[in-house]
Amino acid sequence: MQEKDKAQEVLSELSSGAVSIARLAEKYHQADIAAAINRIDDNELIIKILSELGNDIGSEVLTHLNEETREIILEKFSTEKLGDFIEEMSSDDAADILAEVEVERAEDILDNVSEEVEQDVQRLMEYPEDTAGGLMQTELVSSPGHFTVAEAIDNLKGMTEEIGDFHNIFVIDKDRKLTGVLPLQKLIISPNEARIDSLLEGQKPIAVTVDTDQEEVANIFMKYDLVSIPVVDGAGKLLGRIMFDDIADVLEEEADEDIMMMVGADDEALASTHSAIDTARYRFPWLGSSLLGGFITGALILNFKATLSEALALVAFIPVVMGISGNVGAQSSALVIRSLATGRLDAASLKGYIYKELKVGFLLGSGCGLLAGVGAYIWIGSGVLGFVVGVSIMISLVFAAIMGAVIPLVFKWLKVDPAIAGGPITLAMNDITGILIFFAMAAILLAGIGL
Amino acid sequence: MQEKDKAQEVLSELSSGAVSIARLAEKYHQADIAAAINRIDDNELIIKILSELGNDIGSEVLTHLNEETREIILEKFSTEKLGDFIEEMSSDDAADILAEVEVERAEDILDNVSEEVEQDVQRLMEYPEDTAGGLMQTELVSSPGHFTVAEAIDNLKGMTEEIGDFHNIFVIDKDRKLTGVLPLQKLIISPNEARIDSLLEGQKPIAVTVDTDQEEVANIFMKYDLVSIPVVDGAGKLLGRIMFDDIADVLEEEADEDIMMMVGADDEALASTHSAIDTARYRFPWLGSSLLGGFITGALILNFKATLSEALALVAFIPVVMGISGNVGAQSSALVIRSLATGRLDAASLKGYIYKELKVGFLLGSGCGLLAGVGAYIWIGSGVLGFVVGVSIMISLVFAAIMGAVIPLVFKWLKVDPAIAGGPITLAMNDITGILIFFAMAAILLAGIGL
Numbered sequence: 001m002q003e004k005d006k007a008q009e010v011l012s013e014l015s016s017g018a019v020s021i022a023r024l025a026e027k028y029h030q031a032d033i034a035a036a037i038n039r040i041d042d043n044e045l046i047i048k049i050l051s052e053l054g055n056d057i058g059s060e061v062l063t064h065l066n067e068e069t070r071e072i073i074l075e076k077f078s079t080e081k082l083g084d085f086i087e088e089m090s091s092d093d094a095a096d097i098l099a100e101v102e103v104e105r106a107e108d109i110l111d112n113v114s115e116e117v118e119q120d121v122q123r124l125m126e127y128p129e130d131t132a133g134g135l136m137q138t139e140l141v142s143s144p145g146h147f148t149v150a151e152a153i154d155n156l157k158g159m160t161e162e163i164g165d166f167h168n169i170f171v172i173d174k175d176r177k178l179t180g181v182l183p184l185q186k187l188i189i190s191p192n193e194a195r196i197d198s199l200l201e202g203q204k205p206i207a208v209t210v211d212t213d214q215e216e217v218a219n220i221f222m223k224y225d226l227v228s229i230p231v232v233d234g235a236g237k238l239l240g241r242i243m244f245d246d247i248a249d250v251l252e253e254e255a256d257e258d259i260m261m262m263v264g265a266d267d268e269a270l271a272s273t274h275s276a277i278d279t280a281r282y283r284f285p286w287l288g289s290s291l292l293g294g295f296i297t298g299a300l301i302l303n304f305k306a307t308l309s310e311a312l313a314l315v316a317f318i319p320v321v322m323g324i325s326g327n328v329g330a331q332s333s334a335l336v337i338r339s340l341a342t343g344r345l346d347a348a349s350l351k352g353y354i355y356k357e358l359k360v361g362f363l364l365g366s367g368c369g370l371l372a373g374v375g376a377y378i379w380i381g382s383g384v385l386g387f388v389v390g391v392s393i394m395i396s397l398v399f400a401a402i403m404g405a406v407i408p409l410v411f412k413w414l415k416v417d418p419a420i421a422g423g424p425i426t427l428a429m430n431d432i433t434g435i436l437i438f439f440a441m442a443a444i445l446l447a448g449i450g451l
Numbered sequence: 452m453q454e455k456d457k458a459q460e461v462l463s464e465l466s467s468g469a470v471s472i473a474r475l476a477e478k479y480h481q482a483d484i485a486a487a488i489n490r491i492d493d494n495e496l497i498i499k500i501l502s503e504l505g506n507d508i509g510s511e512v513l514t515h516l517n518e519e520t521r522e523i524i525l526e527k528f529s530t531e532k533l534g535d536f537i538e539e540m541s542s543d544d545a546a547d548i549l550a551e552v553e554v555e556r557a558e559d560i561l562d563n564v565s566e567e568v569e570q571d572v573q574r575l576m577e578y579p580e581d582t583a584g585g586l587m588q589t590e591l592v593s594s595p596g597h598f599t600v601a602e603a604i605d606n607l608k609g610m611t612e613e614i615g616d617f618h619n620i621f622v623i624d625k626d627r628k629l630t631g632v633l634p635l636q637k638l639i640i641s642p643n644e645a646r647i648d649s650l651l652e653g654q655k656p657i658a659v660t661v662d663t664d665q666e667e668v669a670n671i672f673m674k675y676d677l678v679s680i681p682v683v684d685g686a687g688k689l690l691g692r693i694m695f696d697d698i699a700d701v702l703e704e705e706a707d708e709d710i711m712m713m714v715g716a717d718d719e720a721l722a723s724t725h726s727a728i729d730t731a732r733y734r735f736p737w738l739g740s741s742l743l744g745g746f747i748t749g750a751l752i753l754n755f756k757a758t759l760s761e762a763l764a765l766v767a768f769i770p771v772v773m774g775i776s777g778n779v780g781a782q783s784s785a786l787v788i789r790s791l792a793t794g795r796l797d798a799a800s801l802k803g804y805i806y807k808e809l810k811v812g813f814l815l816g817s818g819c820g821l822l823a824g825v826g827a828y829i830w831i832g833s834g835v836l837g838f839v840v841g842v843s844i845m846i847s848l849v850f851a852a853i854m855g856a857v858i859p860l861v862f863k864w865l866k867v868d869p870a871i872a873g874g875p876i877t878l879a880m881n882d883i884t885g886i887l888i889f890f891a892m893a894a895i896l897l898a899g900i901g902l
Binding site (some may be wrong): 026027028031035039044120122149153157165166167183184185187188203206221222223224225226227235244246248249251255256258259260262264265269270272276277279280283284286287288290291294295297298299301305308309310311313315316317319320321322323324325326328330331332333337339340342344345348349353356359360363364367371372375379390394395424427428431435443444 | 634773776819830879
């Protein structure tokens with residue numbers, strides 16, 4: 001049973017002296033210790049705790065801290081002490097943390113670790129963050145296919161300390177090429193004398209290459225319900241593995257990115273550690289396109305000054321047209337963006353998808369157009385105005401639905417993140433077309449007839 | 452290495468006769484076979500393939516099919532055959548699939564399975580879908596703490612066929628109360644004569660109760676980097692387990708839900724299997740609040756008819772004010788909603804968060820107000836209008852930022868999903884306050900001075 005606030009518990013036990021720092025880890029999980037430290041304001045105390053936890057637990061806690069608190073440690077600790085932490089960490093965490101300090105300091109820290117760790121971490125730091133290479137760790141359990149179960153288990157007993165959690169054994173040939181993936185549960189229940197390669201199923205092992213995009217890695221993980229995936233180079237040689245918990249982070253990160261882009265903000269704005277000024281900076285640029293869109297729409301409206309001065313009641317429908325077409329467009333983009341991100345929409349189903357969106361736009365347009373048209377008629381008392389409002393909303397919504405769906409697809413085709421298209425850009429375009437259709441219709445119909 | 456389109460490969464090999472249905476599973480993963488079947492239009496062929504795959508593979512494929520294709524099988528197959536599939540499935544998949552057919556048919560199907568499976572599945576079907584109970588499966592590996600490693604392994608060899616994948620052994624006492632969780636890797640490397648409970652670490656095992664909300668389960672999973680989590684009843688008795696792949700599904704589902712709610716649509720709209728009419732139905736209701744918001748904003752504008760007829764240029768700034776305050780409000784809501792969903796924002800950090808949002812709103816408001824004010828001055832050539840535009844945008848944005856953040860929090864406090872607040876409701880409220888501030892200022896300043 002999960003207590004609500006373990007971090008608070010850690011803090012009160014620490015301050016009351018009920019538990020010493022050195023014995024914290026016996027009672028609490030590293031993640032809870034880290035959550036508690038994140039809440040401490042006193043830098044001296046944070047440093048004291050990290051120093052006294054010991055390198056093993058300390059390095060685990062360091063990876064769980066938030067960036068702001070970790071920065072304190074990375075600044076104040078000596079490069080020797082940080083080297084001790086890095087030595088204990090898994091290679092992917094080490095590479096991520098070293099990427100947070102300046103290049104020179106990272107090099108100084110790496111001078112204090114064993115050559116093997118240094119090489120591993122340096123190699124990992126070269127891969128782009130959002131690829132399989134940037135996610136993987138080099139620690140893994142492999143076994144030649146000709147080993148027997150007993151030999152593989154003996155082998156495990158010697159190496160398991162350094163590996164961290166593992167649930168699979170990666171089977172390799174003499175060139176270190178991956179030939180299969182063997183779950184531990186199969187190893188445990190198989191007879192000691194069985195050959196490892198005789199336990200593999202016939203299928204080719206599921207693996208990704210170092211340059212695979214993290215979103216695709218996540219989709220493969222989910223499709224095949226994997227617990228870890230081997231990462232290979234172009235020739236099929238085993239380089240590392242990615243664990244399910246890294247994938248869970250990717251899923252959250254991709255969702256954050258999609259959502260933030262759709263409202264026009266950098267997902268960096270989500271980090272609670274940024275100052276108000278930095279957060280504003282991550283949100284400001286997109287507002288520019290919103291402003292520009294507003295000015296263009298405004299200019300369009302002023303173009304219809306003559307129509308407006310004849311029938312001022314038209315202004316009352318500017319918010320109606322803008323609101324509803326923006327909403328329909330946002331729905332369409334969000335649907336396409338999520339369907340692309342999760343792999344539900346692929347090239348094979350594209351044509352059908354757009355055709356369906358056209359039908360949906362028509363249905364929504366008819367429904368909303370009817371409602372708004374009747375509403376306008378009742379409110380203003382003009383049948384012509386009701387007709388203009390109703391029909392122009394119907395047409396705008398078909399446009400909004402199609403543009404909302406197509407713009408992200410065009411972005412995808414241009415190899416730009418489609419989520420960008422979900423934001424202010426599509427919204428502004430929908431405002432512009434909606435207002436244009438509305439006023440053009442009004443100008444044509446009202447010029448002759450009047451309200 | 453992952454080929455791009457395994458499903459296509461399956462289809463062409465099947466139609467060319469390069470592989471027979473019965474041997475498909477030797478060459479392809481169930482997920483790929485299912486993806487291929489999803490693309491077949493010929494119902495007879497779908498039924499033929501599922502029949503010939505055998506119960507073991509067939510039941511796996513059935514769980515991987517999309518809902519539309521699965522519906523064909525659930526309709527056409529006899530309750531006996533479906534019972535055979537259910538018998539082979541893990542209990543959570545069985546319960547999910549039976550929830551897709553009518554209650555009576557589900558009962559008929561359950562008449563064809565063993566009593567043990569029937570009881571398990573029926574119990575699972577009683578838990579709400581979005582709780583730990585609704586996610587868990589009853590198949591798991593447990594061991595009394597007094598067993599030795601050798602006894603536990605012997606035990607495993609007998610039972611592993613029915614359990615599916617497992618990576619942990621749940622350790623229980625004589626009342627079936629959970630006392631610990633032992634990773635397989637620890638079991639493998641420990642001496643045969645060691646007692647299981649001597650291998651456990653001192654900490655209380657991490658577990659959830661059946662009624663824990665799925666979002667919280669996912670957050671616990673991610674915090675502690677778990678691969679599976681035990682589910683217990685109020686007394687701590689072990690009832691089931693949830694696997695990481697179910698959690699990955701939850702993360703996607705929650706992200707989908709958040710995103711769809713934020714654009715004002717039911718996340719059901721994402722399912723590609725719905726007809727255009729159904730999709731429109733899932734998107735329509737929210738548009739109503741958008742329409743209503745538009746009408747209210749429009750009515751507000753008409754209230755300032757006198758001001759407008761004096762200075763018609765004001766209409767040009769309706770889209771500017773609406774667009775920018777809508778955008779800032781959407782950013783603020785999205786930030787709060789994601790931070791709440793992922794557990795980054797909790798009660799302890801709430802006050803600081805809102806204060807920061809106030810500062811961010813002020814910074815964004817000042818920046819955008821200055822830009823828009825200067826833009827308006829240059830465009831229309833009136834200093835007074837520039838001042839009205841600039842200052843009213845500044846004030847509106849502070850309001851929009853605060854309302855965008857506070858409304859989701861109020862929803863959360865009312866125990867309504869905060870993501871709902873990210874959608875058309877907040878947008879409409881921001882439109883209304885933005886327009887009100889703009890026109891009120893304009894009316895006051897312009898009444899005396901004129902443009």
